[in-house]
Amino acid sequence: MTPFPALTDLQQQLRQPMVRDLAWVLLSPPLLSSLPWPQRHPLSASQWSRTPGVLADWLRRLDSDPGSLSNWLAQRSVRRLGLYYERLWQFALHAAPGIELLAANLPIRQNGQTLGELDLLLRDEEGVHHLELAIKLYLGPQQQSGAELAHWIGPGSHDRLDIKLDHLSQHQLPMSARGEARPALAELDLGNAQAALWLGGYLFYPWPKPCVPPPGANPQHLRGRWLHRRDWPGFVAQNSEGCWQPLPRTAWLAPARIGHAERWSAETLQEWLRTLQPQAKAQLLVRLQHSPQGDWQEVERLFLVSDDWPTAMPAPAEK
Secondary structure (H helix, E strand, C coil): CCCCHHHCCHHHHCCCHHHHHHHHHHHCCECECCCCCCECCCCCCCHHHHCHHHHHHHHHHHHHCCHHHHHHHHCCCCCCHHHHHHHHHHHHHHHCCCCEEEEEEEEEEECCEEEEEEEEEEEECCEEEEEEEEEEEEECCCCCCCCCHHHCECCCCCCEHHHHHHHHHHHHHHHHHCHHHHHHHHHCCCCCCEEEEEEEEEEEEECCCCCCCCCCECCCCEEEEEEEHHHHHHHHHHCCCCEEEECCHHHCCCCCEECHHHCCCHHHHHHHHHHCCCCCCCEEEEEEEECCCCCEEEEEEEEEECCCCCCCCCCCCCC
């Protein structure tokens, strides 16, 4: 589902966190393989897709000197994970041979009112494309099968997979074909664009009894587990190998790679758990194992949620 299956192990060779995140964005598989709209990797018609080694060399050079990426990210606030994801894509598309990035976050307005934005407009050898990007993390159900899109909920209980796909299908992806988009496209000397999306992220399965994947799930999707706070002692008793520690939200993309000095002790983790408020937001933890390179690398991730999660189910999607 990506143009770069030969570069699967490259992320583990990179050391700079932002470059590892960039590599994850470009190389990780999509969540779903079956969608109501076309799904298109933004680099699928780039020269990098034909010569993946050139992309690998570019990422390694960035890892040695990440100044250009750091400066790019510093130009705008990227505290929200989705914005960070988009900015990483934009940086890569500006550099990709054979790709012309025409616009990013292009507003579509009517009578002074903003109707929405087009995430990306790009031109490659296959034409002009309107691409919508999304990074999503969804948790599967404990009491249901998981076989329906509506069973999969975001860690904040405010997002649901079926609602997100409906919004993409009914609002975001058709936007470039609407009459209201014509003036914005005309300013770029464009008549129309082929609409597609790219949906990355992770699916988290409940512990101890996992559910089934959602309909259309990519067999190679990235995954983790989730559990309530009350279940943590039982979980750790059965999963004691390695060590666990939480990740800040800004580090939720690429698998973690942590130096010895930054690794938490068991005592630090226990103190953190003791002081964590009962109604705290869902926390992403990773299990780390010592690597041959001398640091600690993620081998598993999970969400630890409050005992009453989900706290507020999203309203059913309108049909």
